[in-house]
Amino acid sequence: MSTATTLVWFRQDLRTQDNPALFYAAEQGWVVPIYILDDRHPGEFDLGSASRGWLHQSLTALNQQLQGALRFFRGDPLQLIPRLLRDSGIRRVAWNRCYQPGQIHQDSSLKRLLIDQGIEVQSYNGSLLWEPWTVLKKDQTPYKVFTAYYRNGCLRREPPRLPLPRPVNLSLPADLPETCSGLSLDALELLPKQGWYEGVAAYWQPGELGAADRLAEFMNQELAEYQRGRDHPAIQATSRLSPHLHFGELSPNQIWYVASQYPLTTCSEADRELFMRQLGWREFSYYLLYHWPTLPQQNFQPKFDRFVWRNTPQALLAWQQGRTGIPLVDAGMRELWQTGTMHNRVRMLVGSFLVKNLGIDWRQGAAWFWDTLVDADLANNSASWQWIAGSGADAAPYFRIFNPVTQGQKFDPQGLYVKRYCPELAELPAKHIHAPWLAPTALLAECGVILDRSYPCPIVDLKQSRQAALDAFAALREHSQPTEGSASANRGKYISRDR
């Protein structure tokens, strides 16, 4: 194989458009695309079950885009890639960077290893608008506050790179040695064996084409109502692009430029900026994870280490299964189970409920989301759970505790969202749907609701548990010590999570 051939290693960039590694490899000659499933990561987060199902479909789609030339492998990239290069005689490798701490570590080891063997290695930024190490304050330390990071750190520097086109005339050689042909996609065993994934799959169209459709539909149908609708879970007003983004079926750059160039005759400046700001939040999560790699395991604010979480497996199970007796919480948790996603506002609310009303460690919530969300993303998941718990960077103040009844009345006033996922409450009038335990007994009977039988009573008293949380968080304050938040102090160590 000549030096004009590049091994292109796909990871979280499962697309052919705006894919720097693929684009520049194709410019240079032949391309051998590979995917490696590494599900024996030592000290790394394994893919959750929902993500594995999505990945299977996304790889199917990518393989179609690549005319069936994608080669699948399973194992350790540090051993596989050097072997593939040896066996095939290919002397160049390209990939787009990943940003999980374990991946960064693995990639730099691999890069060193390959360069020592005289292999040319090309790595690109394919998944972030701004590289985390380029956005720093004047004193060269990383930001901890979103608004300053986004406004002064990101928006004032040079704009994100423009998206690249799909490579024309992709040259995909077929004549590689037998040992380089890899496995079938099915041999990766990504599809969950249980039937539940079929329900999830019905809601989504994984893959580059599905992602492009979703983006176009969001722009044309939903962006104009974004500000007004995005907080109402019964309405489809959010972009639902997160799983596509997570697997790199489209890049943030593609979204950024489609949005920023969208004519203001159709949407308002406020809608557009609010939406683009969400991409900013994604950047901020990756930024935090990069500069504070312990974000998935350790409280960003060390004073939370003193917090004593309640170990109540039954309450955790009730939360996971959507039978806490709080309709909006249960609706959200059931949406998650049935569709692999959950509306953004409801995520905050079920998170607040788990941490503040049930007093359960945010890591337990993060672990469940990790396993069940099709958009499970280490950066977003960790940063967001720490945000809602109050332990994070620029987090919600501890006294900001969501009341799921009030939130329901505000954002699901008709109870349509609750009714969709809690059909046993469907007959209840809107006035009572968010707090059935307060409804008149006669009315409940009339609507076919038997508390503790057809639908549970609340497993906690909202008012009492709120006060308990306020007291517990206030106690953290009394003997608080100076916090050491230095980036360098925390860097380097990545401890595997106990699952």
Add this chain to the structure above:
DNA sequence: CCTGGAGTTGTCCTA
């Protein structure tokens, strides 16, 4: 080094 303004998404009580 000092200073002052600001900080995603809330709730509850009071007037």
Add this chain to the structure above:
DNA sequence: TTAGGACAACTCCAG
């Protein structure tokens, strides 16, 4: 009914 303030300091960040 509704609007405004309290909640609790504390750190961050820019000038």
